[in-house]
Every structure is written in structure tokens, then in C-alpha cells.
Amino acid sequence: MSKTLDVLEAAAHGTPAGFVDGCKSRGGCPNYLDREVLTCFLAHRAYAHYYLLREQGPEVPITRAMLRQAKRRS
Numbered sequence: 516m517s518k519t520l521d522v523l524e525a526a527a528h529g530t531p532a533g534f535v536d537g538c539k540s541r542g543g544c545p546n547y548l549d550r551e552v553l554t555c556f557l558a559h560r561a562y563a564h565y566y567l568l569r570e571q572g573p574e575v576p577i578t579r580a581m582l583r584q585a586k587r588r589s
């Protein structure tokens with residue numbers, strides 16, 4: 516099995532990879548009501564906006580705290 520497929524199968528919610536892997540609706544993500552971790556939709560959007568978040572790669576879940584930090588630094 517290829518590395519790419521491994522990554523896609525392991526894509527977790529709250530990550531840009533989760534969005535790319537098909538979790539694309541705002542309310543459809545299991546993280547929708549989570550107070551700490553973003554949904555895949557929001558993670559994808561934040562990832563596109565903030566360089567700081569892109570540094571860690573698309574498979575890392577993005578928390579609200581991380582987003583606040585990224586906003587402060589840009």
C-alpha cells in the first residue's frame with residue numbers, strides 16, 4: 516500500500532487532511548460541538564490562511580488555541 520493511501524485512511528477529524536478526505540460540511544464533522552478542536556472545514560480554512568499552521572503539516576489536528584496563536588503572529 517502506498518504512503519499516500521496510508522495518510523488518507525488515517526486522516527483524523529479536525530485536520531486539513533480530514534477535509535480533503537471528504538469531511539467537507541460545517542456541521543457534518545464529529546468535531547462540530549467540540550470546544551477545543553476545529554472541524555475539518557474550519558481546519559482547512561485556517562490552514563490555508565496561516566503559515567504557522569502549515570508548518571506542522573495537514574495531518575495535525577488544529578485546536579482553537581493554535582488558531583488564536585496563529586492569528587496573533589500574522
Ligand SMILES: [Zn+2]
Nearest residue numbers: 528538544555
Ligand atoms: Zn471532520
